[in-house]
Amino acid sequence: MKIGILGAGGIARTMARTLNEMKDVKLYAVASRSQEKAYQFAAEFQAVKAYGSYEAMLQDKEVELVYIATPHSHHYTHMKLCLKYGKHVLCEKSFTQNAAQAQEVLKLAEQKGLLCTEAIWPRYMPMARVIRQILESGEIGAPAALSANLGYPIFGVERIRRPELAGGALLDIGVYVLTFASLFFGDDISRIDSSVVMADTGVDSQESITLTYRDGRIATLYCTAQALTDRQGVISGSEGFLVVENINNFQKADIYDHNRRLIRTVPCPPQITGYEYEVASAVKAIQEGKTECPEMPHSETLFIMRLMDSLRDQWGMKYPNE
Numbered sequence: 001m002k003i004g005i006l007g008a009g010g011i012a013r014t015m016a017r018t019l020n021e022m023k024d025v026k027l028y029a030v031a032s033r034s035q036e037k038a039y040q041f042a043a044e045f046q047a048v049k050a051y052g053s054y055e056a057m058l059q060d061k062e063v064e065l066v067y068i069a070t071p072h073s074h075h076y077t078h079m080k081l082c083l084k085y086g087k088h089v090l091c092e093k094s095f096t097q098n099a100a101q102a103q104e105v106l107k108l109a110e111q112k113g114l115l116c117t118e119a120i121w122p123r124y125m126p127m128a129r130v131i132r133q134i135l136e137s138g139e140i141g142a143p144a145a146l147s148a149n150l151g152y153p154i155f156g157v158e159r160i161r162r163p164e165l166a167g168g169a170l171l172d173i174g175v176y177v178l179t180f181a182s183l184f185f186g187d188d189i190s191r192i193d194s195s196v197v198m199a200d201t202g203v204d205s206q207e208s209i210t211l212t213y214r215d216g217r218i219a220t221l222y223c224t225a226q227a228l229t230d231r232q233g234v235i236s237g238s239e240g241f242l243v244v245e246n247i248n249n250f251q252k253a254d255i256y257d258h259n260r261r262l263i264r265t266v267p268c269p270p271q272i273t274g275y276e277y278e279v280a281s282a283v284k285a286i287q288e289g290k291t292e293c294p295e296m297p298h299s300e301t302l303f304i305m306r307l308m309d310s311l312r313d314q315w316g317m318k319y320p321n322e
């Protein structure tokens, strides 16, 4: 399958490297707002075509799937543009700025019969399934509490600082802690509590979030764009607990018994970068004529966007065009 990358920034480079190591997919084209940048990117990653505008790449009939790697503020417009040109879409997280935008885009994809899926990589990783199976096996008893954190000192980065790029910790980093909770505790939430630190630019720089589930389970999460954190996710059950190293890119899961003794470690299977799973899932869904991937159905993208909308409502935080 021929893939085009839209936006030649940081994550686009990692994706290009990933595609070049995958079988059955080809990094066919790259599009940048700058022709020079597109040429350089194409030369470095052996893309066949280099386009100096996004729309020019979308007019290329050979491009089948477009990977969108632009700031959050632009995902809505860029996805709509891709769908207009009949392209399947794999769009970076966070999917859009808000749930209303997500709903509109997903409706359009369904109307056109095109795949449109969110590139939130842990969802597609085999470790997500493995951890679910461990929980379902009862090895740690009945799971009751979960914690997860993620932080990088990236507040100086333009894309994170600026409200007009839909910056802030939530859409960039918070989406991963919410994903971790959603993956393993589901979505039947009865209460959302949070505390936020707002930066002088008008976006959130760090926050803590507590999700209480209708059946009495609880998830305590925090994310920060100001500091490095251990990236751990811990799931506690009546018979033991499970510690996941790096909720952003699963490394391993350590399982402890009721005496807090380590009983076994489940390593992450070998991978290229970890981004190959979302691509493989998107390709499979397209080949099967589906508009969504089973690992991240549209309903789940909408759920996470609504959760983030309600957190921003609690904080009184809006992006400039809302």
Ligand SMILES: NC(=O)c1ccc[n+]([C@@H]2O[C@H](COP(=O)([O-])OP(=O)(O)OC[C@H]3O[C@@H](n4cnc5c(N)ncnc54)[C@H](OP(=O)(O)O)[C@@H]3O)[C@@H](O)[C@H]2O)c1
Pocket: 006, 007, 008, 009, 010, 011, 012, 031, 032, 033, 034, 037, 069, 070, 071, 072, 074, 092, 093, 094, 119, 120, 121, 159, 165, 171, 172
């Ligand atoms: N899955 C992950 O692990 C991961 C990691 C990092 C980022 N991301 C996600 O990937 C997306 C891009 O992040 P990034 O770190 O790659 O960002 P980045 O390095 O700033 O690149 C974004 C690219 O978007 C394009 N763009 C279009 N309009 C723009 C505008 N008005 N301002 C700035 N750039 C604009 C630019 O490409 P051209 O100049 O070539 O047009 C730019 O290079 C975000 O959604 C982010 O959340 C995901």
